[in-house]
Amino acid sequence: MWHLYQFPLCPFSRKVRLLLGEKGIAYELISEYPWEKRPGFRDISQTGQTPAMRNSERDVAIADSNAICEYFEEVEPAKPLLVGSAEVRAETRRLIAWFDGRFYAEVGMPLLAEKMIKRLFYRQPPDASVLRGAMRATTEHMEMLGAALDHHRWLVGNAISMADLAAAAHLSVADYLGGIDWAGHDQVRDWYAALKSRPSFRPLLDERMGALMPPAHYGDVNF
Amino acid sequence: MWHLYQFPLCPFSRKVRLLLGEKGIAYELISEYPWEKRPGFRDISQTGQTPAMRNSERDVAIADSNAICEYFEEVEPAKPLLVGSAEVRAETRRLIAWFDGRFYAEVGMPLLAEKMIKRLFYRQPPDASVLRGAMRATTEHMEMLGAALDHHRWLVGNAISMADLAAAAHLSVADYLGGIDWAGHDQVRDWYAALKSRPSFRPLLDERMGALMPPAHYGDVNF
Structure with a gap:
């Protein structure tokens, strides 16, 4: 049995969970909070970051979300x-890197720092200027997604791919934290609604991160 | 013909160049300095980051260093x-992510900011405390490399892999900027010497970034 070390609002772990769900691979969740720096976790993930996976019967451990996704692929x-073609797969990997790198740096990480870490662990209010910066950045990403969806149903063509899962994983964390304004982005909303209605997505939408509650529309497929 | 958009001290471009060199794929270099934000470059690389590759005859453009490497693979x-096995390939990708993520954040980026950008563009001296932090971080990475090389000749086994190329690409930029103290790291030095002596590495070692000169040992295979 595979075990996945993660926490509910880790976008990289969500990407892996969507992939495992789509492929029908069984796994059990283990809660791991990287900021606690649990010593034993370094044996599985040398960077101390989630996600990491372990199969104890087969003595296999894999860290890094892309290494995990490529492994199961x-x-x-x-x-x-x-x-698709090698060129389409290259575009898929470029989009994954976009969300793991740019979207996370500009939107996901600031929202997690201000709304999750400060609230749950330091009992501090978020910095409003950082939140405004993240919301401004979101607009650029929503427009980029809308442009990609002008041409086909999913991000790189007419079949779902890892790019859709990566984008939806990162968006879902930002949405949980109230960072997405869906108004005026109908195309992206329709694409995200289709993802939300997949069985792989349901467990993520039902989870809560401690006392932190998502907005009412978060779990709703018709939002 | 493929064109590679890059600048001499871009570690991600170096990783791609080593891969193309090892595979014997012909390409031409185009100088691209991301900090100049040349408008046309966004058509090839949406993030504005190097490297990006373009084949105009075939109307193909690929951005993101990992998307490029996986494409040519x-x-x-x-x-x-x-x-190797799927598990060894996962370990290869984990190590690439380590160098692209952690090593670059802790060593490469601070060295490039302090020693390249400040010196060449702002005519300012580097911040000594930032340089000390990068040097301290380097030690951890050298020890990690040494531990990996305890078990086999190359990072993930007895054949060269993308992990070796990624690690060497990032190390070479830090070495150019005087950020590597090789003393006490004989195993890593031997491994890096073997990489330096490969034909794929030679063009990188002969290049210079503007008026910025590397230390005397930088281009020497027997350093």
């Missing part, structure tokens, strides 16, 4: 999530 | 650089 190719 | 599999 290789060993469970039956339901492929890297699809 | 797929279309030119004859000289594989993702080798």
Whole structure:
């Protein structure tokens, strides 16, 4: 059995969970909060970051969300999530890097720092100027997504891919933290609604991070 | 013909160049300095970051260093650089993410900011405390590399892989900027000397970034 070390609002862990869900791979969750710096976790994830996966029967541990996703794409190719030509797969990986890098730096990380870490652990109010910066950045990303969806149903073509899962994982964390204004982004909303209605997404939408509550529309498929 | 948009001290571009060199793929360099924010570059690289590659005859453009490396691994599999079992390939990708993420954040980026950007563009001296922090971080990375090389000749086994190229690309930029103290790291030094002596590495070692000169040992295979 695979175990996934993660916490509910880790966007990188959510990306892995969506992939495992789409592929129908069984796993159990283990709560891991990187900021607690639990000593034993470094044996599984040398960076101390989530997600990491471990299969104790087979003595395999894998850290880094992309290493995990590429691994399961290789060993469970039956339901492929890297699809199309080599050029389309390159575009898929570029979009994943966009969300893991730029979206996380500009939107996800500031929202997690201000709304999750400060609230739950320091009992401090968020810095309003940082939140405004994250909201401004969100607009650029929503427009980029809208432009990609002008051409086809999913981000890189007419089949769902890892790019959709990565984008939805990061968006879902920002949405939980009240960082997404959906008004005026109908195309992105329709695409995200289609993702939300997939069985792989349901467990994520039902989870809560401690005392932190998402906005009312967060779990709703028709939002 | 492929064109690679890069600048001499971009570690991510160096990783791609080593891969192209190892695979024997022909390409031409185009100088691109991301901090100049040349408008046309956004058409090739939406993030504005190097490296990006373009093949105008085939109307293909690929941005993001990992998307580029995985692409050429797929279309030119004859000289594989993702080798071994799925678990070994996962470890390869984890190490690449380590160097692209952690090493770059802790060592490469501060050195480039303090020693390249400040010196060449602002005519300012570097911040000594930032340089000390980067040097301290380097030690942890050298020890990690040494531990990996205890078990086999290359980072993930007895064949060279993308992990070696990624690590060497990032180390070479830090070494150019005087950020590596090789004393006491003989195993890492031997591994890096073997990489330096490969034909794929030579063009990188001969290049200079403007008026910025590397230390005397930088280009020497027997350093």
